[in-house]
Amino acid sequence: MAGLELLSDQGYRLDGRKATELRKVQARMGVFAQADGSAYLEQGNTKALAVVYGPHEMRGSRSRTLHDRAVINCQYSMATFSTAERKRRPHGDRKSTEMSLHLKQTFEAAVMTQLYPRSQIDIYVKILQSDGGNYSVCVNAATLAVIDAGIPMRDYVCACTVGFVDETPLADLCYAEESGGVSSLALALLPRGGQIALLQMDARLHQDHLETLIEAAMTACKGVSKVLDEVVRQHLQEVSVLTGE
Amino acid sequence: MSQQQHNVLILHLKSCRGRKVRVVREHYLRERVPCYSSVCQADCVNDGKVLPGDLTHYVVPDVGVVVDYLEILEDRELQGVVFTQTACQAVQHSKGRRQYNRLRNLLKDPRHDCVLFANEFQEYSYCPREKGESQEKWQTRCVYSAAVWYYNHLAGMMDVVMITEDQEAVAQYSSLNSGVYVISVQDYLQNFWPQLQAAHDLYGSISQALQEKESEGNEREFSEHLPAEVLEAGIKSGRYIQGTLNVNKHRAQTEAFITMEDLSNKNTDMSCGVLVYGDKNRNRAMQGDMVVVELLPKSEWRGKVTALTEGQGDEKSGEDESKPLPTGRVVGILQRHWRDYVVTFPPREGSQSQSRNSQRILAVPWDRRIPKIRISTQQADALQDHRVVVRIDSWESTSLYPNGHSVRVLGRAGELETEVQTILIENCIHVPPFSDAQVREDVCPSKTEPHIHVGQQLAERRDLRESHLVFSIDPKGCEDVDDTLSVRSLAGGKLLELGVHIADVTHFVTEGSLTDLEARTRATTYYLADRRYDMLPAVLSADLCSLLGGVDRYAMSVLWELDAHTLAVNKVWFGRTIIRSAYQLHYELAQAILNGEPTEVPELAQLGSEEKDTKLAQLTQALEMLTHVARHLRAQRDRGGALELEGVEVRAQLDEERNITALVPRQPLEVHETVAECMIYANHWVARKIQETFPHQALLRRHPPPRQEFFNLLVESAKARGFTIDTRSNKALADSLDQAVDPEDPLVNRLLRMMTTQAMSEALYFSTGTQSIDQYYHYGLALDRYTHFTSPIRRYADIVVHRLLTVAIAMEGEVGPVKALASNKELEEMAQHINKKNRAAKRAQKLSTELFQCLYFKERDPQTDQRCVADAVIYSIRDDGMLVFVPEYGVKGPVYLKNREGQVVAAGHDGSCEWQSGSVRRYPDHITTASSCGSSTFRLFDHITVRISVHSTHCHADRINLEVISNRPYHSTEPQQPRSQGRCQLVQEVVRLAEEAHQQAQEKAARRPKLSREEREFCQSKTPNLYSLLEEIREEALRDLNMVPQVCFLLYK
16 A cells, blocks of 8 residues: 655655665675685675685586686575574575576676686575675675685676666665565676676566666666775785785 | 765564564664755755745644644744654654645645755754654654754754644753743744634644544444555455445435446446445445445345435335446545535534534535534534535544534625635635735736847747738637737748747746746636636736737747648648737637628728728738638548537627626637637647657647447437437547437437537546557547647646647757656646646536526526526436426426325326326336326427426535426517527526626625625636636536536537
8 A cells, every 4th residue: 555655755765865875885805714715795784695615626517517617606595584584495496596597697707717617616695684685785795705715807796786766766775675666676787897797677667767777776886896895905905914924 | 885874773573464573674864964944054955945044933843743733834824844754754654645745745835834854864863762662752752853953953043943732742841952942832823823813723623623532432333444454455355346435416325336447357247336335334435535345245236226316215215226236335445535625514403402512513514425524613603504614534433423623614605705615615726816926926027118028039939020920819808818820821822831829828937936836736727607717827817928919929839831732731840939919800800801791900990091901901811721721621630530519609798897798699600610720730730749759758638439338328319319329439420410410409419419428538638658659549639649739828738738849849959958857757647637627627617607507596486487487308317207408598407207295297288287196107218107187208308398496405505496397398478589509598598697697796795895805806807708718618518417518619628
């Protein structure tokens, strides 16, 4: 019935942000010592943990080996406590499988796989708390983890969701907005070149609006990339201080 | 991302589907939240409305005040109101979307001095809810902290008053801060606004209503409404049906129907709606509410009553019911449709029977479909027999009647002024006089100085003053000329250039200005039987915009270049121009010139005879060319299937003081059609232009094809006379109507056309983005796209179209930045608003006509006065009577053949009728009464004689009552002028009415000299422009069910 007013006349969203403002992003790299690379990222109330192994020899079925580049293997899962109602199955359901596939596609576009023929890179991402924008948070966390693992990438891959309300694009939707019937679009971007690694939208949207929406998503992604860059630099500084002595 | 942001997490416990769920939300705060005050020292980004700095204080209402007393805050006199976000959210939560939208509109409206402060997003004014704190306490604390923030933010330059109804809050907060006062609403009004009597009264009546609500008994009269989630789930699963409640006007107590919006996917037996029988099943729903119904088991379904019971014989209903309809009961109300209602306070003896001490009065609404409203007031005695505007507050399940409070007193029932105001209020028409600010804002320099500065505008406009012979053709005495024409031949006679030049209102009325806002709210000029309320102030409508003869005026022009022989369009040019109308002709004069009759054109009176002849020849040639083109255009549309409904037009004859002295029939001159045709053509081309430029956001007008089942009555009736009506397409319909002529009785054709008119659906404005292209069709005009462009002075839609066209032209010229247009959504909202207002205008006009009809007959004694006896034609048969049409007065109404005592009408040998005991039988095309003196039959389209009297009721509008006195046609003893096609009667009736109206007003004025001043105040113009009035009637005729068939071509409209 009375739908929530997602964007007030004054231009405020439910949680007090303006249309183009992102949620607060906080991240840490190198959270686990055992893995080759790892990162933890919070975007508002959505929290994700990403771990990277590799590049290493192909495991499991050797038939999947590619002779000119590395295979990227992604697995997405959600903690059972990540949502308001406890989840029964942390991974392997249809949604998670799809999400894994999307992640795989995203990183195949970004990681320079041709440097590692006949090898495999594993990326595992777990959502610890879910509050909208799961895909983009996973991508952002995984980017940091890949960087932490020292695997060369063409650029950061930054992702962000955008929704369309009252002819205005809203950046970085939270759960309340996502579930409020907004047509949302997820976009992963290589910000420096402006190449799109992945674009996904399930909702209906008039094609006239698509361009403005993509535009807004790209701006938001560039915003995210700035934050990630800062995190990486910070991390490097810390590490170099430790090793430099 | 942004630097001034601070992140807070809050935890909510929220139950959803009964289970407790923990919801985690973020809440972002910022330091810079605009304060919207002009005394702000901190450089807030205040765009939009700003509170003035010259006030003594700002007032911050508490949540409870905003929720309960919003009406008082709506008063425009109250300035400097700061609404808090907390309060707005509370309104949205507790009062629903409608009330919330009202608040939002209030905030948007630049005429109200109030702003919204997003206090919950401001870092320092936000206070998180503490553990164990009740919601009310927390809200009050939030509002107080917002008030304190305001005081500090404005550096103590402005005192802030917080008003609350919570006495504890007053005690708790009033002494905490020096510049922030916390007082109750009553104290506030008394101390700061002692002169605002209206606000005080309103406060009194609302607070009394609130008190009464608390002290209500707990005996249950109705079943409770189901909670919203259950309703929603029920609608989705198909268990419940959602729709709008429509109460049957004649059986308001018992019958109501639910009309569904989407008929397409429902099964067919629901298509005619769901019946809700009795007030227990209706369960407190009222006319227009959006309700949810549950179907009753089939065994309890009932039929619709078709007998002509006028609320007298409810017992009868069981006997002759048609086939049972789906019947249901209301289980919940999604959206109330409460508006202001006019009620009449009962006289003293009525009120005494009710509980005397509690001062509660049951007032009877003017609208019969609305139940009685309980009002608590101290003024019950003073208000006896007065009509009062009330608002409904609530309707609990423990109460038989809704509770309301009074808002404004209109006056004593039965007085002309009161009745007219009643009509306006009942149709939600608010026409306050134009405020000073609006008049000031208008470009209105003193009278001596020319209004139009040609020089500045010359660069942007095409100058047609020298090159084109521009003239206007309007009714005699017309003041607001919005359209002029021109025609000339080019290229040595090979080409023709036709031009339509429309007053450029948008040049003077800029978007968003006060005048524009007022015009948008009004949406149209309202024409009542005796007065009119203009959409634009008189300075604009009668002077600046009006394309008068001999002066320079700005115009919006459409120029077509036509092939002189085939009349095919070569080129169309749209643009802004400067014109000087050379001749201000009226229809008769133009026709006389065309016919070559010797005439005196006033503009040429001063000239020498030779010059005069050349000029006259020029003009004659132009008019001939115009007629030629118009004929061609008409023929073109006729081939497409344009409908023409027979009509009559009347013209007002004005004396020197511009009062109506008489209405004379407008001779159906060809020149009328010529002008109309050019206007239709211009509208059509403009529609094409804007639709092509803005495929998703152009304002067009569509006329959907009527639903075939509405033609049933027409087809059946025509069959009774042996005519067949083909309703498959508009062309077939037009052709078959042309053939359905009874040579002996011209009225038959008129009545058939009248029924066709009833079957028509309503023409509507819409935004092109909301409909698919095949829905744009205009059925009546047989055009694929149509809009309104030619009367910007009296219709807001035209102003919108003018703006669209201006932007379209600008876009053509350069690709540069163009002013942002209204989006599809906004435009559609606007279209809905204009449609709504148009409907209200029609209804008000019809009601006022009826009011004057009643006043006319009220003065006469039906038994003795010859004028109360008239000829009538039967046009529909019902179970115990028939519906007749009285051509002489244009009155339609029921005639009963059976009265309450069970007696029936029996016709004697000479045709005279009397009441005798007997029975009535109904057949498809006739009705027979049988009594001791034999039987008498009344057939469809028979002429009978009726006596007209007025049935006066205390609380409602008076009604015309028709009684059959003979089953023969009535032949007046007075010598009648030859009645060609029955037109004169109608004209006479209008003449009589207009005269009567005038007389009435004068009589009233003579009796009470005081009133005349008020009257002058209300009548914004002493010169009702009857031309425009009748044009409105034409449009009206398209859709109104009971309207007098003053139909003309339905086109043009």
